[in-house]
Amino acid sequence: MERKDIEEKYTWDLSTIYQNDKEFYQDIEKCKDQLNELASYQNHLCDDFDHFYSFLKTKDEMSIILNKAYCYAHLNCDVEPQNQQYQKMMATVMTLLQDTSVKLVYVDNEICKNESKVNHYLEDPRLQSYQYSISQVLKYKPHLLDDQQETLIAKVDGLADISEQVFDSLRLEYEDVEVNGKKETLNNATLNEFLKNKDINVRKQAYHHFFKEYKRFENTFATTLAGVMKKDAFYSDVRHFDSPLASSVFNDDVPTDLFFKILDKANHQYRHLFHRYNKLKKKILKIDDFYNYDLNIPLVKDVTKKYTIEQCFDIIDQALQPFGKDYLDIIHKARNERWIDFYPTTGKRIGAYSSGSYGTNPFILMNFIGDYNSLSTMIHELGHSVHTYLSNHNQEFVNSHYRIFVAEVASTVNETLLINYMINHAKDNQEKAYYIYEQLENCVGLIFRQPMFADFEHRLHEMAKNNEPMSSKIITDLYAKLNQDYFGEDVKMDDLVGWSCYYVPHFYYDYYVYKYTLGMTVALAVVNRILKGDQQQVQNYLAFLKSGGSQSPVDLLTKAGVNPLEDAIYDDAFHYFEDLLNQFETLI
Numbered sequence: 001m002e003r004k005d006i007e008e009k010y011t012w013d014l015s016t017i018y019q020n021d022k023e024f025y026q027d028i029e030k031c032k033d034q035l036n037e038l039a040s041y042q043n044h045l046c047d048d049f050d051h052f053y054s055f056l057k058t059k060d061e062m063s064i065i066l067n068k069a070y071c072y073a074h075l076n077c078d079v080e081p082q083n084q085q086y087q088k089m090m091a092t093v094m095t096l097l098q099d100t101s102v103k104l105v106y107v108d109n110e111i112c113k114n115e116s117k118v119n120h121y122l123e124d125p126r127l128q129s130y131q132y133s134i135s136q137v138l139k140y141k142p143h144l145l146d147d148q149q150e151t152l153i154a155k156v157d158g159l160a161d162i163s164e165q166v167f168d169s170l171r172l173e174y175e176d177v178e179v180n181g182k183k184e185t186l187n188n189a190t191l192n193e194f195l196k197n198k199d200i201n202v203r204k205q206a207y208h209h210f211f212k213e214y215k216r217f218e219n220t221f222a223t224t225l226a227g228v229m230k231k232d233a234f235y236s237d238v239r240h241f242d243s244p245l246a247s248s249v250f251n252d253d254v255p256t257d258l259f260f261k262i263l264d265k266a267n268h269q270y271r272h273l274f275h276r277y278n279k280l281k282k283k284i285l286k287i288d289d290f291y292n293y294d295l296n297i298p299l300v301k302d303v304t305k306k307y308t309i310e311q312c313f314d315i316i317d318q319a320l321q322p323f324g325k326d327y328l329d330i331i332h333k334a335r336n337e338r339w340i341d342f343y344p345t346t347g348k349r350i351g352a353y354s355s356g357s358y359g360t361n362p363f364i365l366m367n368f369i370g371d372y373n374s375l376s377t378m379i380h381e382l383g384h385s386v387h388t389y390l391s392n393h394n395q396e397f398v399n400s401h402y403r404i405f406v407a408e409v410a411s412t413v414n415e416t417l418l419i420n421y422m423i424n425h426a427k428d429n430q431e432k433a434y435y436i437y438e439q440l441e442n443c444v445g446l447i448f449r450q451p452m453f454a455d456f457e458h459r460l461h462e463m464a465k466n467n468e469p470m471s472s473k474i475i476t477d478l479y480a481k482l483n484q485d486y487f488g489e490d491v492k493m494d495d496l497v498g499w500s501c502y503y504v505p506h507f508y509y510d511y512y513v514y515k516y517t518l519g520m521t522v523a524l525a526v527v528n529r530i531l532k533g534d535q536q537q538v539q540n541y542l543a544f545l546k547s548g549g550s551q552s553p554v555d556l557l558t559k560a561g562v563n564p565l566e567d568a569i570y571d572d573a574f575h576y577f578e579d580l581l582n583q584f585e586t587l588i
């Protein structure tokens with residue numbers, strides 16, 4: 001589908017950011033002027049309180065404008081990648097971001113060199129909102145380099161991101177899939193539908209046509225994936241961290257033990273539950289040679305749900321009733337003010353995300369095809385957008401940006417409320433089984449699949465840290481083995497499974513994937529209490545959403561009423577999966 005063929009109401013309205021190109025470039029020039037002003041503070045940043053306070057306020061003003069410009073450029077590029085005007089805007093913003101990194105590289109060092117002065121300044125109530133962010137700078141002191149080295153690091157930052165930029169720019173084309181004698185288009189949005197087809201030839205054909213393209217370009221993907229791992233290893237080394245993982249969790253302000261706790265629970269203590277689920281699938285489907293491309297065949301027959309966008313909003317309204325009118329009003333704003341770009345179009349970025357900046361709407365990119373996954377994705381991304389909206393409207397800029405570590409909580413709470421609503425409103429046992437099955441699949445993706453991804457990524461990071469070779473064969477052999485161990489003896493791996501690692505964008509996000517598991521476990525705890533009528537939990541959760549990044553992730557989640565360092569929430573999540581599996585076996 002071409003973008004010009006989509007009704008306007010189903011596309012996002014980016015004119016709320018800039019009415020025209022002239023406004024964009026005016027902001028760019030304003031940022032350049034402010035950046036030069038900020039650069040003039042070097043060696044004088046902490047001369048007195050007024051200097052320090054003025055710098056912080058000017059830096060916030062510039063950052064707000066620069067983030068706004070970046071938001072506008074990248075959103076447009078993601079739906080119209082061939083538009084060279086937007087590509088020029090993106091290049092302009094990226095150049096300015098790089099320039100900002102270089103010219104302001106002195107800031108953290110000057111703050112740390114003047115620690116006693118800065119701590120005294122923080123006693124002034126005008127700096128109340130900067131308490132947490134500056135404490136994080138001071139905490140980073142052992143990992144700062146001297147001014148000359150920091151300048152060098154800042155200058156290579158743009159080069160260091162090349163691997164991710166190349167990966168993001170790649171757009172593969174896939175051979176069509178033949179269904180009932182008719183050629184149908186295969187792409188990122190339709191792959192999953194083909195893998196649900198009852199015809200083994202369709203499933204196998206779709207899987208092969210899709211992932212053979214990743215094999216065809218395996219050296220490119222191996223280079224980009226190895227490149228990002230080496231980048232993370234390089235930065236962790238020069239900043240005196242023990243490992244890339246140690247660097248990542250330090251930046252998240254959480255202990256390293258949390259990462260291994262999550263992996264141990266999913267990959268060892270409770271993996272037998274996932275193997276039991278796969279064994280049940282094989283039994284229900286009666287497939288002797290059960291391959292990984294057979295795993296998406298629906299287990300519940302004759303329940304095919306299709307939804308219009310309007311129907312999705314009606315269901316979302318009902319599912320999120322526990323949060324009250326103010327929360328739902330934000331959902332309505334998203335619809336009425338056109339925050340969402342719904343349909344897949346030629347060249348559009350795959351997947352879905354929520355993205356905005358301080359002072360703009362939190363926009364949502366989707367590839368809506370009308371299935372339950374589209375509904376679930378919509379409520380998921382709306383969770384992110386409401387979180388961003390509440391954070392931006394209740395925090396000053398400096399505290400508005402919440403860490404990735406807590407980002408998946410809001411989205412997963414929404415998804416979990418949705419599936420509970422669908423289960424409770426099922427018209428019969430067959431439909432109930434269908435939604436329980438959907439939740440089982442969701443749990444598999446979040447509390448089993450993501451920790452396997454995390455294990456793979458961690459091994460690659462360790463290889464980079466130890467300067468071990470990472471050819472495509474080494475990478476794909478490792479991924480194939482991990483998948484076989486992960487799925488268990490009842491599932492055979494297709495020969496292309498190793499190359500499917502190149503399809504996962506989250507491997508470029510520096511230990512992101514395990515945070516989905518955290519989000520799911522926290523979400524289950526929150527939703528369980530809300531559905532029991534715990535109004536205090538509702539208020540605690542909304543307070544968490546409004547808190548942005550004003551505290552450490554652990555403190556923020558504790559504010560939401562859940563301590564992520566306790567074993568109990570993870571054990572409860574896997575027991576929840578086991579209970580669902582027991583219910584499903586009874587119904588099926």
